[in-house]
Each structure stands twice: as C-alpha cells, then as structure tokens.
Amino acid sequence: MAETKKYVRIKKASVDGVWYADKIGNVYEVDRENCVSILTKRGIRGLSSVLREDVEIFVTEKRPAKVGERVLITVAAPIGKQAYETGDIFVAESLYDPFTKDIRVLGMPDFIDYNEYEVIVNNEVKNEEADGMKIDLNAMGDREIYAHGEAVMEAIKKRMFQAGFRAAKQAHRKLAGMNSKKSTQARRDEIVEQAKADVEKLANKYGYYYAYGRNPKAEFIVNCEKRTVVTILRWIADGQIVARGIAKAAPSDCFNVHIGRAIALRRALGLTVPDEYLNAPQPTEVRVGDVVRGKYADYYYQLCREGELGDDSYEAKIREIADGKYRYVGGGYDFIDDADLTIIDDSREEVGE
Template structure:
C-alpha cells in the first residue's frame, strides 16, 4: 500500500500532536526512523513522551502538520488493496456529494446566530470528551475541571501523575457575553494541555432564542436587575415557574404586566437538561 508523505515542522511538539521520527538516537531501539508517534506528555526541554510512555528527544523528531498519499500504481496492487482503494473512493465521493449538497443548502439558507452557537456548543462538548479520552489512553495527566457559576468561569488542572507538576487553564466569560459551561470547559482544558483554542470558541455568537433551562436577566420597571431560570417558554413568554405564573414577555419586554427592559439570556449551559 502506498505510504503517506508527511509535511513536518522542526519545533517542540505539543500534547496531542503527531511526530515523525527522522533522526533516531543511536542508543534507542524502541522505534525507528519513519515511525509516527502520538505525543502524550511533555518533559519541558523539547523532549516528549509518546502515548506508550516512551521518551523521545527533541533532535529525534519533527512535528507532523500535514500529509497526503501519492496516487497508487493499480498494476502493482493486489486484490485486497484494490478493494480497499475502491471503498475509499466511494467514501470520498459520498462525502463530496454530501458536502456539495450541504454547501448548496448553506447558500440557500444561511445559518442564524443561534444555529451557529448551537453547533459550537455541540463541538465543545465533543472536544472535551475527546481530550479526556485521549488522556485516559495516554495516562499523561490527572485532569480536574472546576466550574464557578457565580464568577462565570471554568478552571482546568492537568497534573502529572506521581509528581507535583501541574498545568492550569482558565476560561472566564466577558461581562456582556452569555456564559456556557461547555465552551468554558473546552477553552480551559485546551489551555491546560497547551493546545490551541479554536477561534470559534472565543468568538461564539450570542444566543437569540430563549429555551427551557436558560438563565434570563432583565431590568424591572424600578431599574433593578433581576434573573431567573426559565421553566417554560410559551407564546413569546419565558415563565419563571408554573405556580405563580411569573414570566417575562420576550417580544415586548414586560415582566408580569409591569414594564421591563433589556431582557437577555446570560447563561445557556442548561446543566442537567437534555440539551
């Protein structure tokens, strides 16, 4: 089978990146030149430990930043390779067809800010679970994530096992932004692990819809700020509870018959909700 060609950079690797062994130490026999390893943890001087716990020195590797597989010579391929190639081609065609249809749909119906935010929140949830899973496999760190709802912040700690060494990452919501714990966890954990934070996490659109489980803030007719957790949304009203019937009228900015202004969602984490 045709081997991929890697594009590399000569620099210090970060956790989660792949490295290509290009100059194996003469004293090492645990891997060979051309081996591709996954970085599980860092030693601090450019040396890294792979996901199997093997030490790799800085001068031995380059960081993989891209790859491509050259076109295969069909005459030299056996039956199994031809089958694998045909399946890969069909998969690529299906993916391309889906993307073309998806792109066409985007042109016909641009996504709303709420749809974009929903997708980024879903991405952040998956991101956190993926990073945790990789860490469990590599056993590089003991990870702890602490959420402070009052300060609207998240702190992640990545502690090196059997060591006093720890790495920290903090995500704090801006005063005028809506707090979302899932995005905060993804940002804090990536910072603790020394990984790049995707720009969409830092520039996520604000919510435009109010949903059950959201925390809504509004200004009462007396000029005071007040908040409550939404238990029900119905006919343009966000209800505080079903017993007193207290609500904010979303489309008119009124609070239970009295004037209210600046209605907005300040926390759409919906902790404990299905979403």
Template sequence: MKNEIEARYEKAVEQAREAIEELRLAALAKGYEDAKRDLQAVAPVGKFTPITAQEHRDEIVEMAKRDVAELSTTWRPGCHSLNYGPSAFDPASEKVNFDVNAEKRTVVCYITYHSPFYEKTRTSFRGIAKCALTDCFNVHIGKAIALRRALGLEVPSEYLNAPQPTEVRVGDVVRGKTSLEIAKADRVDGRGWAYGKYETGRSLYAPKEGLDIIDDSRE
C-alpha cells in the same frame, strides 16, 4: 550561425513561457469550475439558506462538547512543560478536572497525575477560561477553552468569538433588560415568551426581546 541558434533558443523559451502561462490559466479555470460544481452539488445556487446566529452558536457548543470528550480521553504525545509546547497527556494516569464558577463566569481545568506506585496525586497542568461581562456564559465552551489551554493547544477562534444566543430556551438563565432581575426559564412558548421565577420570587413572564440571556449552559 551563432545568432541563428540564439534566436531559436529565445523563440523556444518564449513559446515555453506562453505554454506554462496557458497551462496555469487553464488549471485555474478548471479548479474554479470544479469548486463551483462541488458547491452546487451540496447547495444549489438559489437554494442556499444561511444559518442563523443561534444555529451557529449551537454548532459551536456541540463542537466544544466533542472536543472535551475527545481531548480528555485520548492519549497524546508532547512535553512535560508548557514552556516547550503542547503537553503530553495519558488518560491511564492523568485525569481532567473542572472547577466551574458560574457566578464569576470562570472555568478552571486541572490535569492531575496519579502515580501507580505511590499514593500521591499532583496537578500537572492548569488552564483557565473567563467569560467577558458582555458575553453569555456557556460552560461547555468554557471547558473546551480551559482544557486546550491546560494542554498547551491552540484555542479555535470559534470558541473565542461565538455569537450571542438569540432564542431563550428552557434552562437558560436570563436577566431583565430593565429590572436587571435574574431568573431561570422553566418554560418557553411558541412566541418566545419565557416563564419562571426571578430570584426575588417574582414571576417571570416576558418576551425574549425584554431579556438578556446570561447563561445558556442548561446544566
């Protein structure tokens, strides 16, 4: 009698395991089909066009602008020391200030506190962003990085690994790949040729292939 009960128990356990495994596989299959259907609804197979490096950079720059606008005007809880995590921020008594040095390729963020009871201002937190010599400087990405560091927040990898620009736009600061002269692009034609004046006074007239974009802040 005992052996019969144990046999029935073991059989029931085995059936339960098989049912659970079948349920798991069915759930995976359903999840895959749902995800595939959702993806096709947004971008049907055969019609998806990947974005270019320039378009990706443009998206990151816009993301940085929104980030700075939101973080510098929104109250957030936190600590009063970066040693204990993200810092508190109150736009009613604290102000975000930026010190931009395009020549040194740095952006420093100062969060200053002004007491409503005393005529005194002090710096609460400070964050800095420095652009590598091999990268194109962008003040908007720099501000987002510096502000997040001042607030003790994580810096998104998109800001730290933004692709380099590939298209010269009006207002970009460029450098000749052979002459190393620096100029600001005042006009760009449909072929990608940039026009302007180098710092030496010589006229800029060159295709994008002959230029390095060193600052695309366009401010």
C-alpha cells in the same frame, strides 16, 4: 427675454432606497418632467429621476435681481467670511453694481456675483401648499379632463408601485433579520456541540495524553457566578497537579460552560484555542434552562432609583416557555412579545443539553 430654468429641492424620500434619500435639502437643475417624476441633472453623474411629490420646484430667470426679489444660489462662490452654499435662497437688498449686475442680499456683508444667482419667479410646486389644493373637475373641458384623468391614472400606478416596493423591502428586511437570527443561533449551537466533543476527546484516558503512560486526569471547577472555568490536570497515580488552564467570559458575553471547559482544557494542555471558541456569536433564541437578565416594569423604576431595590434589573432561569410567556424557576414570568431579555448563561446542563 430672460432665460428661464427649473430647479428642484429635495424635501423628502417617500420610497426606501432611492438615490436621493441622503440628499435632503440639495438643489438640482431640471432636465425634463412628467406628472409623476422629474429628471434632474446631477453633474458628472448624468440624469437621475426624482418623484414630484418628494420635491419643491423653483422657476428662475437669469437676469439682474430687483430689490425685494428672491434669488437662488446656483453656483456658490462666497467671498471672504461669507458663508453660503448652492441651493441657498436670499432676498435682494440692492443692486451692488449695475455694470457687473452683482447684488447685495439680506444677511450677507459683501456682494454676490451675478454668475452665482438666478431670480426666483415662481414656486411651481410646494408640498406644504399642495395638500390644500382643490381640483374643480366641472370647470374643465373635455380634453383637459381626459388629460387630467390620464395623469391621475399614471400617478395611481406609480403610487401602487411605490407601495408594493416598500412592502417588498420591508418583507425582505424582516426575512433577512429572521434568517440572520436563525443562522447566528445555529452557528452558536454548532460551536457548543464542537466544544462538548472536544472536551470528551481530550479529557478521557483514551484521548490526547494516554501516550504519557501515567494517565493524566482532567478536573473542572466551574463558577457560574464569576463566569469562569478552571481546568486542573493531575496524574492519576499520585494526584500531582501537572497543569492548569482558565477560561473567563467577558462581561458582555453569554457564559457557556461547555465552551469554557474546552478553552480551559486546551490551555491546560498547551493546545491552540480555536477562534470560534473565543469569538462565538451571542445566542439569539431564549430556551428552557437559559439564565436571563431582564428589566423591572416601569412602576418599579422609582423604587430602584430610591435604592429600595438596588437595581432596575433581575436575573432568572427559564423554567418553561408556553402560552406566550417565559415562566421562571422560583415563580414569575414575562410575556414573550413584551420581554426585553438578555441571555447571560446558555449552558443548560440541568435540562440535558
């Protein structure tokens, strides 16, 4: 009697985080199973469980294939230019060698060794067909219906566990995202305050350069349009320029005048610029006083492409955040839930920050 085995092909991963989420299409031999899950052999990794609803099951026999039968490649060892892998399925075209039991299959130019394949005798479960299956409870005997009921309850428990697991994962990811945004914005706020204190300490006459005796004075030239800050150091006595320093925000960075002043002043004084100034995290929370870049609504896009607007984006300063809207200086607003805004300047000097 031919040896019978079972294999599963991974069709989907209905639960986030399962080991086979990135193994869709792979085939594994079955060790044992129940009504909910199947324990598979993963080679050196040992045994691993998969959900029955996530797989297609093949029943195979180890024997020479007959013409027209389907074969499952279980140990791929292609010859020459042939290209196939473990898990591929072919239809037997002829018995290539009765002694070696090698076969030819449709689509391959050379034979397939007997050691490479097993004959598929049944697809025990196929997800696409299972959806249409009907169960006739009235036709079942007492034992069968009790057993079926236990299996159903077990499946319900498993499904509830999966649903709870998915909900917990989603809640965890959402919370982690919120915490990440908060911590990123909080870190930027700390760096801005540090920069303000740094400038206050180094720029006034009782600060770093008072020891020179002639009291160098720091002047700042801010160009928000060019996103630059220039520091000029002059002697108070005669106005002579002692040194210059410049800071310029990268095109992809949010401009902040306080961080810019600290960088430019330190460069003018020949001091090291802290890494947190140069690599400050980008803001994640839109606030009153921020300058933002947004996108025009869909019905403007055609006009933009035809050159009537010139660009499909706009820049505006936040005047008020209330009633689910970002209201802009000069008029106009965006709904908070639908807004796709990028903060390009969070200096907020005019709002006391």
